[in-house]
Amino acid sequence: GAVVSQHPSRVICKSGTSVKIECRSLDFQATTMFWYRQFPKQSLMLMATSNEGSKATYEQGVEKDKFLINHASLTLSTLTVTSAHPEDSSFYICSARQGSGGGEQFFGPGTRLTVL
Amino acid sequence: AQSVTQPDIHITVSEGASLELRCNYSYGATPYLFWYVQSPGQGLQLLLKYFSGDTLVQGIKGFEAEFKRSQSSFNLRKPSVHWSDAAEYFCAVGPGVTGGYQKVTFGTGTKLQVIP
Numbered sequence: 617g618a619v620v621s622q623h624p625s626r627v628i629c630k631s632g633t634s635v636k637i638e639c640r641s642l643d644f645q646a647t648t649m650f651w652y653r654q655f656p657k658q659s660l661m662l663m664a665t666s667n668e669g670s671k672a673t674y675e676q677g678v679e680k681d682k683f684l685i686n687h688a689s690l691t692l693s694t695l696t697v698t699s700a701h702p703e704d705s706s707f708y709i710c711s712a713r714q715g716s717g718g719g720e721q722f723f724g725p726g727t728r729l730t731v732l
Numbered sequence: 733a734q735s736v737t738q739p740d741i742h743i744t745v746s747e748g749a750s751l752e753l754r755c756n757y758s759y760g761a762t763p764y765l766f767w768y769v770q771s772p773g774q775g776l777q778l779l780l781k782y783f784s785g786d787t788l789v790q791g792i793k794g795f796e797a798e799f800k801r802s803q804s805s806f807n808l809r810k811p812s813v814h815w816s817d818a819a820e821y822f823c824a825v826g827p828g829v830t831g832g833y834q835k836v837t838f839g840t841g842t843k844l845q846v847i848p
Contacts, residue, residue, distance in 0.1 A: 722778075723768075726773070728773065
């Protein structure tokens with residue numbers, strides 16, 4: 617099946633620094649990539665949807681200036697958490713979809729971000 | 733707007749016993765329906781999906797789910813649970829063929845504990 621990777625799997629940073637998380641589709645071209653945030657013992661919350669070559673669409677309540685998303689190629693999307701604070705600590709998961717429509721999303725393994 | 737309800741937050745079953753995880757959805761037309769499994773600290777793995785056709789869907793690891801339009805349900809079942817099935821299970825709904833903005837909504841998850 618299709619494989620999606622995320623890097624890093626775990627990152628610890630100081631408050632005020634920026635952190636970049638990469639999401640790659642390894643064996644397919646991802647027309648659309650999604651970024652989710654998961655709080656402990658909670659479900660996934662969609663943060664934004666990005667289509668290759670265009671600006672990401674953010675969900676209500678998600679600060680686009682804080683969570684910068686770039687989808688420069690069909691196999692790579694990045695999420696940059698700018699000026700991270702402890703409340704940004706969370707599990708971030710990306711997913712990628714090959715075509716349009718409600719087709720299957722393939723999920724990355726997630727990135728655990730801890731902000732000290 | 734679409735929504736998903738997983739009424740059971742936590743379920744405990746004995747190894748070898750049968751399992752049914754409940755999922756109810758709300759969507760105006762025929763949705764796409766998914767079940768995912770998440771092990772601790774991991775991303776999501778797709779167990780099965782329903783797009784159209786046969787309402788009884790077979791998935792991986794011996795799981796199956798049945799789409800019941802009249803009940804707006806998509807319950808996940810397994811006849812005999814193994815200890816390795818202990819994980820968190822998420823039901824998700826996505827817009828079907830006629831959907832516009834293709835966003836998948838996740839339920840809050842059901843944590844499965846398997847006892848010897």
